[in-house]
Amino acid sequence: MYTLTRPILIFLCLGVAALVLFPLVGSEFYVGLLIRIMILSIFAISLDLLIGYTGLISFGHAAFFGIGGYTLAIFFQDADSINFWIALVLVLSCSALVALLVGWISIRASGVYFIMLTLAFAQMFYYFFFESPDFGGDDGIFLFSKPEILIGSTSLIDLEDEHNFYYFVLAWMVAVYLILSMILKAPFGHVIVAIKANESRVRALGYPVQRYKLVSFVIAGTLAGIAGFLEAAHTGYVTPAYLGWHESGIVMVIVILGGMGTLFGPILGAFVIVLLQDFLPNFTEHWQLLMGGIIIAVVLFLPKGIAGLLYRLSNRLFTSKEYADVSQNSGDTPATVDVREQSL
Amino acid sequence: MDSSFYLIQLLNGIQYGFLLFLVASGLTLIFGIMGIINLAHGSFYMIGSYLAFWFTSLTDNFLYGILLAIPVTLVVGYAVERLAISYLYQRDHLYQVLLTYALILIFNELQRMLWGSDVHSVAVPQAFSGSVQLTENQAYPVYRLLISASCIVIALAMYWVIQKTRLGMTIRAGASNREMVQSLGINVNRLFAVVFSLGVTLAALAGMLAAPVNTVYPGIGDGVLIISFVVVVIGGIGSIKGAFIGAMLIGLADTFGKVLLPEMASMVVYALMALVLFWRPQGLFGKG
Numbered sequence: 001m002y003t004l005t006r007p008i009l010i011f012l013c014l015g016v017a018a019l020v021l022f023p024l025v026g027s028e029f030y031v032g033l034l035i036r037i038m039i040l041s042i043f044a045i046s047l048d049l050l051i052g053y054t055g056l057i058s059f060g061h062a063a064f065f066g067i068g069g070y071t072l073a074i075f076f077q078d079a080d081s082i083n084f085w086i087a088l089v090l091v092l093s094c095s096a097l098v099a100l101l102v103g104w105i106s107i108r109a110s111g112v113y114f115i116m117l118t119l120a121f122a123q124m125f126y127y128f129f130f131e132s133p134d135f136g137g138d139d140g141i142f143l144f145s146k147p148e149i150l151i152g153s154t155s156l157i158d159l160e161d162e163h164n165f166y167y168f169v170l171a172w173m174v175a176v177y178l179i180l181s182m183i184l185k186a187p188f189g190h191v192i193v194a195i196k197a198n199e200s201r202v203r204a205l206g207y208p209v210q211r212y213k214l215v216s217f218v219i220a221g222t223l224a225g226i227a228g229f230l231e232a233a234h235t236g237y238v239t240p241a242y243l244g245w246h247e248s249g250i251v252m253v254i255v256i257l258g259g260m261g262t263l264f265g266p267i268l269g270a271f272v273i274v275l276l277q278d279f280l281p282n283f284t285e286h287w288q289l290l291m292g293g294i295i296i297a298v299v300l301f302l303p304k305g306i307a308g309l310l311y312r313l314s315n316r317l318f319t320s321k322e323y324a325d326v327s328q329n330s331g332d333t334p335a336t337v338d339v340r341e342q343s344l
Numbered sequence: 345m346d347s348s349f350y351l352i353q354l355l356n357g358i359q360y361g362f363l364l365f366l367v368a369s370g371l372t373l374i375f376g377i378m379g380i381i382n383l384a385h386g387s388f389y390m391i392g393s394y395l396a397f398w399f400t401s402l403t404d405n406f407l408y409g410i411l412l413a414i415p416v417t418l419v420v421g422y423a424v425e426r427l428a429i430s431y432l433y434q435r436d437h438l439y440q441v442l443l444t445y446a447l448i449l450i451f452n453e454l455q456r457m458l459w460g461s462d463v464h465s466v467a468v469p470q471a472f473s474g475s476v477q478l479t480e481n482q483a484y485p486v487y488r489l490l491i492s493a494s495c496i497v498i499a500l501a502m503y504w505v506i507q508k509t510r511l512g513m514t515i516r517a518g519a520s521n522r523e524m525v526q527s528l529g530i531n532v533n534r535l536f537a538v539v540f541s542l543g544v545t546l547a548a549l550a551g552m553l554a555a556p557v558n559t560v561y562p563g564i565g566d567g568v569l570i571i572s573f574v575v576v577v578i579g580g581i582g583s584i585k586g587a588f589i590g591a592m593l594i595g596l597a598d599t600f601g602k603v604l605l606p607e608m609a610s611m612v613v614y615a616l617m618a619l620v621l622f623w624r625p626q627g628l629f630g631k632g
Contacts, residue, residue: 057438105618109625112381112437116577117621120614123570127610245570249383249445256442286457292450299443300431 004264007314012264019170023163031166037274038173039230044254044266045176046223051252052260053184054216055196056107059115059248060122063102064221066243067095068228070129073141073238084147087229095225096218098125103217107210122243130240140239147233159233169230173267176223180263183219192216257298259307268306348482353599359488361595362495363550367568368575368587369502370546376582377519378536380429381440384447386569388544392417392551393560394455397464400555406469410552417548421541429540430533452562461562466555491553498549499588506584515539519582547572571598574617580630589628 004012019038023031043065050056071094076082106117130138146159159165183189191212194202203209232238241247250273258269276294280287302309371385395416400409428447432440468487475483506512514535517525526532551564558564575594579586594613601612620628 051438105622109621112375112581113577113621113625113627113630115381116573117618119570120574120617120621124611124614124618127608127614131607131610246566252438253442253445256438260438286453288449288453289457292446292448292453295446295449296428296443299439299446303435303439 005311005314005318007318008264008310011310011314016170016174020167023166028162031162033274033278035162035166035169035234036231037270038169039227039234040251040254040270040274041173041267042176042230043224043227044251044258044270045180045263046220046227047251048255048260048263048266049180049183049216049220049223051255052262052265053189053196054192054213055199056213056217057115057252058106058118058217058220059245059252060102060118060120061220061224061251062243062245062247063118063122063125064095064099064224065228065231065247065251066125066129066238066240067098068225069232069238069242070135070141070228071095071225072147072229072232073143074135076143077141079145081145082143082147082233084149087147091225091229092222095228096222099218099221099225100214103214103221107213107217119245119248122245122248126240126243126245129243136238138240140237140241142237143232144236146236165234169234172226172230176226177263177267180223184263188212188215253295257295257305259305259310262307265305265307268310272306346479348479351478352482352484353603354596355484355488355492357596357599358592359492359595360599361592362492362499363554364572364575364595365588365591366495366498366550366553367547367572368579368591369499369584370543371572372576372579372582372584372587373515373546374540374543375576377515377539378429378433379437380432380540381437381444382429382540382544383441383444383569384424384451385544385547385572386565386567387448387451388417388421388547388565389551389568390455390563390565391420391451392548393555393558393564394459394464394551395548396552396555397466397560398459400466406466406556409466410549413552414545414549417545418541421544421548422537424544425537425540430536433536448565451565455562463559463561465559468556487556491557494553498546502546502584511538571613574613577627578617578620580627583627583629586627586629 019034022034026034043061046064047058047061050058050061068091071091072082072087075090076087102118102121106114106121109117129135135141146165149156149159157164157168159168184193191202191207195207195209195212199209228238228242231242254269254273255266256269257272258267259265276291277287280290284290298305304311367385367389370388371382374380374382374385392413395413396406396409398409399412400406403409403412424447428443429440432443468485472487472490473485475485476489477483504512506515514525514530518530518532518535518539522532525535547568550568571594575590576587577590578593579588579590593616597616598609598613602609605612624630
């Protein structure tokens with residue numbers, strides 16, 4: 001398990017504080033953009049549970065993002081109002097159910113075959129929604145109202161208001177982060193990290209490895225479903241593009257770029273990618289060229305992603321030489337490994 | 345719906361299968377020997393299509409177009425391997441995914457800069473623009489037959505290179521034991537660069553041959569990339585024979601799926617893949 005060093009923890013708290021304060025000063029446009037980023041962060045953290053902790057490289061994670069969005073859209077497309085609690089239960093159960101089915105079949109395979117099986121399932125769902133006229137086909141489905149969070153008959157928070165929606169999503173992001181770090185601190189978390197490190201040894205110790213993998217897959221799928229639900233509620237529509245392989249690809253890029261195996265890395269990755277997508281077109285019409293160049297530079301020069309860079313910086317600035325050495329030696333191992341050494 | 349209709353579909357399916365085989369054999373060669381997951385493989389299909397379009401319009405001759413495009417792709421492939429891929433052999437697959445994803449972005453943007461976002465078409469070469477009469481009112485275009493024929497020739501040439509030449513011997517040896525080949529004094533770095541260059545040129549060749557049949561448009565490589573991954577996985581990663589069987593299965597399943605189950609045609613190939621992997625998780629001809 002990685003431990004949050006104190007400088008990183010302070011950095012994260014400052015980040016959350018900045019996010020809390022931002023709507024007071026920021027423009028409407030950036031509030032909307034940050035909502036998108038935070039939703040993408042939830043999506044990316046959920047994938048990190050698979051890639052960075054369990055060692056399951058899913059190339060079809062967008063399927064669950066899409067299922068979350070489509071569940072909301074299909075059940076409430078003609079409704080005048082959306083009851084948040086009912087919607088949440090529906091989204092959670094549908095995405096968990098689909099993740100259970102896809103996971104049950106996919107974890108039989110390993111390595112590249114697992115990557116391709118998850119991709120195949122995502123593509124099947126993509127074409128299912130793309131080609132079915134009942135579910136909007138390639139136009140997708142529009143939603144005409146935001147969910148209402150009712151307690152009794154009084155509304156807890158008015159999500160029609162963009163600022164309220166912003167805090168709603170921020171709360172989800174923090175909650176998902178905390179839930180996952182609790183899961184990872186629990187015995188379950190230690191077992192899945194061990195599975196990533198050495199699967200056969202964990203099996204030899206008598207753990208039902210496949211069942212652990214499946215549970216991890218279902219948790220990740222369900223959280224991705226929540227992200228999709230939030231995205232659909234925010235934008236007011238779902239399209240098959242939610243489930244496309246581009247979406248799976250970009251979220252994988254976010255996780256790796258941010259630093260897999262650290263829960264905060266994918267959040268940083270989401271910020272960097274979306275802000276670059278927003279910022280680079282100001283310079284040049286051919287911004288994708290720059291984007292590609294930046295990603296290549298990260299791959300070649302920052303092997304542990306942005307989180308790895310942060311660890312290196314904070315070690316150099318705040319801790320003794322001994323720790324700094326640890327973070328620099330093991331060249332190509334993912335962030336989890338050297339950080340685990342620190343916590344020992 | 346008489347038999348000649350099904351014959352035409354069969355020919356279409358086989359022709360599509362052959363094109364898929366070209367792309368997928370390149371992919372499987374690169375993965376099997378170098379262990380690289382090349383997401384940018386579809387980009388080379390696109391590059392092939394655009395180069396064929398470009399050189400054909402420059403020279404007014406499709407054959408010259410292809411003959412000019414092949415060396416260009418070989419050079420581009422070699423350069424990409426030396427400048428980017430070669431740094432990643434010791435790294436996790438995930439970083440290869442990330443890097444080749446970045447390459448897709450770069451190639452797409454270069455394509456937009458060089459050729460714009462318009463849809464282009466390439467004329468079927470004059471000599472092959474006719475069609476073969478099957479029945480009174482059913483005909484089959486000669487060019488599509490030519491595609492299948494050229495793919496057969498390329499496949500045989502590939503078989504010959506891999507089974508009978510010294511290069512092929514080192515490639516096969518490299519696929520089964522990289523370290524051993526290196527310690528026997530073969531320059532593995534150069535071998536990898538050559539394999540990558542040849543592999544992506546196979547994808548580009550498919551793009552070139554397909555250009556007159558399909559139009560040439562931005563993002564043309566994306567669909568091809570995913571479907572050729574499906575082919576490779578069905579056949580078993582690293583197996584050229586598997587890639588051939590997989591390509592034919594997918595080519596026929598896709599073509600007949602569109603005819604027989606039009607409302608769920610695109611799902612058929614993925615369902616087929618899931619089915620195959622459910623039955624044999626390592627693919628039809630995969631090892632262990």
